[in-house]
Amino acid sequence: MRPNIIFIMSDDHAARAISAYGGGLNNTPNLDRLANEGMRLDRCYVTNSICTPSRAAIMTGTYNHVNLVTTLDTHIDNRLPNVAKHLQQSGYQTAIFGKWHLGEGKAHEPTGFDQWAVIPGQGVYYDPVFIDRDGPKVHPGYVTDITTDMSIDFIKARDKERPFFLMCHHKAPHRHFVCDHKHEDMFEADLPLPDSFTDDYANRAAAAKEAKMRVRSDMTYEDLGLVQPEGGSEVGALLFEHPNVHMRKVPELKEGESVTLIDVKTGENFTFTDPKKLAEFKYQRYMKRYLRTVQSIDDNVGRLLDYLDEAGLADNTIVIYTSDQGFFLGEHGWFDKRFMYEESLQMPFLVRYPDGIKPGGISGKIAMNVDFAPTFLDYAGVPVPSYMQGTSMRPVFEGQAGEEWQDVAYHRYWMHKDVIHNAFAHYGIRTERYKLIYWYNEPLGQIGATSGDDPPEWELFDCGADPFELYNRAGDPEYGGIFRDMLEKLDAKMAEIGDVPEHNGAACRN
Numbered sequence: 001m002r003p004n005i006i007f008i009m010s011d012d013h014a015a016r017a018i019s020a021y022g023g024g025l026n027n028t029p030n031l032d033r034l035a036n037e038g039m040r041l042d043r044c045y046v047t048n049s050i051c052t053p054s055r056a057a058i059m060t061g062t063y064n065h066v067n068l069v070t071t072l073d074t075h076i077d078n079r080l081p082n083v084a085k086h087l088q089q090s091g092y093q094t095a096i097f098g099k100w101h102l103g104e105g106k107a108h109e110p111t112g113f114d115q116w117a118v119i120p121g122q123g124v125y126y127d128p129v130f131i132d133r134d135g136p137k138v139h140p141g142y143v144t145d146i147t148t149d150m151s152i153d154f155i156k157a158r159d160k161e162r163p164f165f166l167m168c169h170h171k172a173p174h175r176h177f178v179c180d181h182k183h184e185d186m187f188e189a190d191l192p193l194p195d196s197f198t199d200d201y202a203n204r205a206a207a208a209k210e211a212k213m214r215v216r217s218d219m220t221y222e223d224l225g226l227v228q229p230e231g232g233s234e235v236g237a238l239l240f241e242h243p244n245v246h247m248r249k250v251p252e253l254k255e256g257e258s259v260t261l262i263d264v265k266t267g268e269n270f271t272f273t274d275p276k277k278l279a280e281f282k283y284q285r286y287m288k289r290y291l292r293t294v295q296s297i298d299d300n301v302g303r304l305l306d307y308l309d310e311a312g313l314a315d316n317t318i319v320i321y322t323s324d325q326g327f328f329l330g331e332h333g334w335f336d337k338r339f340m341y342e343e344s345l346q347m348p349f350l351v352r353y354p355d356g357i358k359p360g361g362i363s364g365k366i367a368m369n370v371d372f373a374p375t376f377l378d379y380a381g382v383p384v385p386s387y388m389q390g391t392s393m394r395p396v397f398e399g400q401a402g403e404e405w406q407d408v409a410y411h412r413y414w415m416h417k418d419v420i421h422n423a424f425a426h427y428g429i430r431t432e433r434y435k436l437i438y439w440y441n442e443p444l445g446q447i448g449a450t451s452g453d454d455p456p457e458w459e460l461f462d463c464g465a466d467p468f469e470l471y472n473r474a475g476d477p478e479y480g481g482i483f484r485d486m487l488e489k490l491d492a493k494m495a496e497i498g499d500v501p502e503h504n505g506a507a508c509r510n
Contacts (some may be wrong), residue, residue: 002163003353004317005087005376006151006304009058009167010297011051011099011174012337013323015348017294025191025329026291030302031350034321038352039361039397045368045409045430049325049337049344051101051174053414054369058324059083059102061373061388063410065499070414075103081385083373084112087165090382093158097130097150098143098169099123104131115154119143123171125178125293142180143171148300152307165376168304172293175336176222179292184265186295187288193280196468199332203472205439205457207424213328213336215286216279218421220247223335224285227262240419253278283330290329318353318379320372331468338423340411340437341469345430353379357397365396366409366432389497407431410493416441424454427499429490435461435469436486440502456503460486 016023020035021042047057048064056062056069059082064070067080088094096110100118103109109131110116117132128143129136130150139146151168158164179186201209212218220239221228228248229235236248253259253275260271261281272278301321308314326346328334337344347369351357356379370390377384378392395401409430416425428437441454458474460483473479494501 001316002092002380003355004163004313005092005165005379006308006317006319007165007167007372007376008170008301008304008319008321010170010172010294010321010323012325012327013173013294013297013348014327014329014343015346016329016343017173017291017327018348018350020350021348025287026187026294028294028298030298030305031321033305034301034319034350034352037354037359038319038350038357039363041349041351041363041365041367041396043364043366043409043430043432044322044347044349045345045366045411046325046347047368047370047409047411048413049339049411050413050415051324054324055100055102057369058372061370061384061390063370063389063497063499064412064414066387066389066497069102072415075108078103078108078111081387082112083376084110084165084167086112086377086382086385087380088112088114090380091162092380093162093164094166095151095154095164096167096169097154098147098167099171099174100169117150118169119171122174125171128171142296144180144296144300147171148303151304155307155311155313163380165380170297170300172297173290176220177286177289177293179289180296180299183292183295186292190284191287191291193283194330196332196470197283197330199470201332203470205424205437205459205472206454207339207426207439207441207457208332210422210424211334211339212420212422213334213338215283215330215333215335217252218249219282219286219335220249221264222247223289224250224261224282225264225289226250226285227264250282286335287329315354318351318356321350322347322369322372324369336421338413338415338418338421340413340426340428340430340435342435342463342467345409345411351397353397358399361397361399363396363401364432365401365405366407366430367393367396368409408489408493410490410497410499412499427494427502428459429486429493430463431486431489433462433464434482434486435459435463436474436483436490437461438490438503458483 015021018031019028020032046054052072053064053069056067060067084094094113095115096113117130236251239247258273325337326344328343331343371393374384374390375393378394412427426439437459439457459472460474461469
């Protein structure tokens with residue numbers, strides 16, 4: 001009997017915010033249930049750490065230079081083949097509910113699905129609009145609950161004679177973080193600061209220091225649940241320059257200054273004269289709002305798992321939980337994603353399939369989001385088409401992935417100096433121990449080219465000896481051989497997948 005497949009994906013959920021990963025930040029018993037009754041992957045990586053390209057890679061099983069969804073503003077051509085179309089053609093009932101983020105309108109709406117209802121753009125947390133074949137409609141309630149309701153209703157109404165493929169895509173915990181009301185009082189105690197929260201970005205590429213993703217200086221009043229005062233630049237810089245943008249960042253303090261901030265819900269005042277204490281206050285506000293938003297995901301994963309038990313579907317249903325990329329939770333002083341540093345690159349990945357996966361497994365094998373589509377097709381007994389560039393993860397799940405298993409993950413981020421985060425363009429590879437990043441910084445002649453003021457740079461990290469990625473070894477003579485080996489692997493991977501390198505011999509001198 002072919003298995004049912006449920007693919008649950010959240011948005012910006014860091015692995016460290018799932019208790020099964022041992023981060024010590026929160027308690028997620030229902031997500032942990034997937035890990036305990038199935039398998040946890042510790043080296044699952046995104047090929048482009050931003051929402052839209054990641055989703056395109058998952059749907060098509062191809063890298064972004066192939067599916068042409070490289071940025072937030074490049075939407076999928078829904079005439080292209082995708083995994084849902086293949087499953088639908090093979091007899092699966094297919095559905096997607098929740099966040100789509102691959103474009104709207106006839107050219108970009110979901111195809112390959114018998115049923116679909118998706119939120120436009122990022123959507124909102126309360127009383128969200130969902131678009132389906134009949135057009136937009138407001139659904140009263142909290143978006144994570146609503147997405148799960150739609151998913152369970154689809155399973156209940158299915159044709160019981162055929163297997164189903166369901167994509168349950170949560171908006172949460174995407175910025176700006178808004179939790180379910182019932183979780184508003186969670187996480188009263190302060191959370192520990194990450195070891196690298198005060199990172200000074202020494203001995204790193206310029207991209208690390210230039211990024212506008214710092215908790216201490218780049219979060220808005222809305223991010224932190226604070227009242228934005230009336231006024232102009234004196235109350236904080238605009239999130240970005242645009243006539244219709246009015247969100248401002250909570251400013252940093254300089255010595256001798258003070259600031260009073262107001263809780264948007266309770267009206268409580270917080271006055272600061274110490275820049276360090278203000279930065280830590282911002283971190284606590286950010287993390288608690290983020291984790292409260294995560295909690296509803298865990299609740300709703302539990303609802304879905306409970307329904308599978310009640311309906312007698314659990315044993316023959318593959319349930320996967322992941323996020324479209326990782327997220328910085330104060331590491332390096334950052335929030336957001338985009339970068340190839342580990343907290344952003346790593347996707348949480350939990351899978352349960354009682355009929356085919358032993359419980360309690362943990363894998364350190366490398367996997368990528370381009371591997372998801374071939375995996376679904378493999379379990380469904382559908383031939384993996386030649387255009388897909390990923391590899392079925394089934395040998396990993398079943399403990400059969402040996403020394404010949406893939407040892408390189410490839411990542412490329414294209415949105416050089418985006419107007420909000422100022423993240424630099426880069427690409428690179430991750431092996432089980434090392435990471436090589438090339439900050440090519442969008443040379444002249446490329447789409448989105450800049451003035452060329454940012455010279456290319458290399459970073460090499462020994463992730464075994466330096467798990468927080470604080471020491472760039474690209475110029476270290478002791479790592480010269482490793483640099484050359486990693487460069488060969490990068491060139492080979494780019495040749496394999498057909499991506500065109502920006503680096504050359506002159507840029508590679510070490």
